[in-house]
Amino acid sequence: MPSQGPEQGAEPLLYAATSPDxxxxxxxxxxxxxxxxxxxxxxxxxxxxxxxxxxxxAEHLTDVSLPPQKL
Structure with a gap:
Protein backbone atom coordinates (compact mmCIF):
# COMPACT_ATOMS: atom_id res chain seq x y z
CA MET A 1 0.00 0.00 0.00
CA PRO A 2 1.39 3.44 -0.87
CA SER A 3 2.42 5.66 2.02
CA GLN A 4 4.39 8.81 2.73
CA GLY A 5 6.40 10.21 5.62
CA PRO A 6 4.85 12.16 8.49
CA GLU A 7 6.04 15.52 7.17
CA GLN A 8 4.35 15.10 3.79
CA GLY A 9 1.35 13.44 5.44
CA ALA A 10 0.79 16.45 7.71
CA GLU A 11 1.18 18.98 4.89
CA PRO A 12 -2.51 19.14 3.79
CA LEU A 13 -3.67 19.75 7.36
CA LEU A 14 -1.06 22.44 7.96
CA TYR A 15 -1.85 24.11 4.65
CA ALA A 16 -5.59 24.17 5.37
CA ALA A 17 -4.99 25.55 8.88
CA THR A 18 -2.43 28.22 8.05
CA SER A 19 -2.64 29.38 4.45
CA PRO A 20 -4.55 32.59 3.75
CA ASP A 21 -5.39 31.02 0.35
CA ALA A 58 -17.81 15.78 19.89
CA GLU A 59 -19.95 18.11 22.02
CA HIS A 60 -20.64 15.26 24.44
CA LEU A 61 -16.97 14.24 24.73
CA THR A 62 -15.65 17.78 25.13
CA ASP A 63 -18.57 19.16 27.18
CA VAL A 64 -18.57 22.16 24.83
CA SER A 65 -21.57 23.29 22.80
CA LEU A 66 -21.86 26.02 20.23
CA PRO A 67 -25.10 27.77 19.29
CA PRO A 68 -26.70 26.46 16.09
CA GLN A 69 -25.49 28.21 12.93
CA LYS A 70 -27.94 29.70 10.48
CA LEU A 71 -27.21 28.58 6.94
Whole structure:
Protein backbone atom coordinates (compact mmCIF):
# COMPACT_ATOMS: atom_id res chain seq x y z
CA MET A 1 0.00 0.00 0.00
CA PRO A 2 1.39 3.44 -0.87
CA SER A 3 2.42 5.66 2.02
CA GLN A 4 4.39 8.81 2.73
CA GLY A 5 6.40 10.21 5.62
CA PRO A 6 4.85 12.16 8.49
CA GLU A 7 6.04 15.52 7.17
CA GLN A 8 4.35 15.10 3.79
CA GLY A 9 1.35 13.44 5.44
CA ALA A 10 0.79 16.45 7.71
CA GLU A 11 1.18 18.98 4.89
CA PRO A 12 -2.51 19.14 3.79
CA LEU A 13 -3.67 19.75 7.36
CA LEU A 14 -1.06 22.44 7.96
CA TYR A 15 -1.85 24.11 4.65
CA ALA A 16 -5.59 24.17 5.37
CA ALA A 17 -4.99 25.55 8.88
CA THR A 18 -2.43 28.22 8.05
CA SER A 19 -2.64 29.38 4.45
CA PRO A 20 -4.55 32.59 3.75
CA ASP A 21 -5.39 31.02 0.35
CA UNK A 22 -6.98 27.90 1.87
CA UNK A 23 -10.72 27.44 1.63
CA UNK A 24 -11.62 23.87 0.90
CA UNK A 25 -10.52 20.28 1.28
CA UNK A 26 -6.85 19.45 0.67
CA UNK A 27 -4.91 16.28 0.24
CA UNK A 28 -2.74 14.30 -2.11
CA UNK A 29 -4.05 12.78 -5.30
CA UNK A 30 -6.39 9.86 -4.55
CA UNK A 31 -6.10 10.90 -0.88
CA UNK A 32 -3.12 8.57 -0.41
CA UNK A 33 0.22 10.02 -1.51
CA UNK A 34 1.54 13.03 -3.34
CA UNK A 35 1.73 16.80 -3.07
CA UNK A 36 -0.90 18.92 -1.34
CA UNK A 37 -3.60 20.30 -3.62
CA UNK A 38 -7.33 21.03 -3.53
CA UNK A 39 -9.33 17.81 -3.92
CA UNK A 40 -13.01 16.93 -3.95
CA UNK A 41 -14.66 16.14 -0.66
CA UNK A 42 -15.15 12.37 -0.46
CA UNK A 43 -18.76 11.23 -0.84
CA UNK A 44 -18.60 9.66 2.64
CA UNK A 45 -17.80 13.09 4.12
CA UNK A 46 -20.89 14.69 2.54
CA UNK A 47 -23.42 12.70 4.61
CA UNK A 48 -25.28 15.28 6.74
CA UNK A 49 -26.66 12.67 9.14
CA UNK A 50 -23.17 11.34 9.86
CA UNK A 51 -21.88 14.91 10.30
CA UNK A 52 -24.66 15.66 12.80
CA UNK A 53 -23.87 12.50 14.81
CA UNK A 54 -20.16 13.34 14.81
CA UNK A 55 -20.85 16.90 15.99
CA UNK A 56 -23.15 15.68 18.76
CA UNK A 57 -20.58 13.16 19.95
CA ALA A 58 -17.81 15.78 19.89
CA GLU A 59 -19.95 18.11 22.02
CA HIS A 60 -20.64 15.26 24.44
CA LEU A 61 -16.97 14.24 24.73
CA THR A 62 -15.65 17.78 25.13
CA ASP A 63 -18.57 19.16 27.18
CA VAL A 64 -18.57 22.16 24.83
CA SER A 65 -21.57 23.29 22.80
CA LEU A 66 -21.86 26.02 20.23
CA PRO A 67 -25.10 27.77 19.29
CA PRO A 68 -26.70 26.46 16.09
CA GLN A 69 -25.49 28.21 12.93
CA LYS A 70 -27.94 29.70 10.48
CA LEU A 71 -27.21 28.58 6.94
Missing amino acids: AGGYYGPRWAMVGPTKPISLPRSAQDKAVAARLWTE
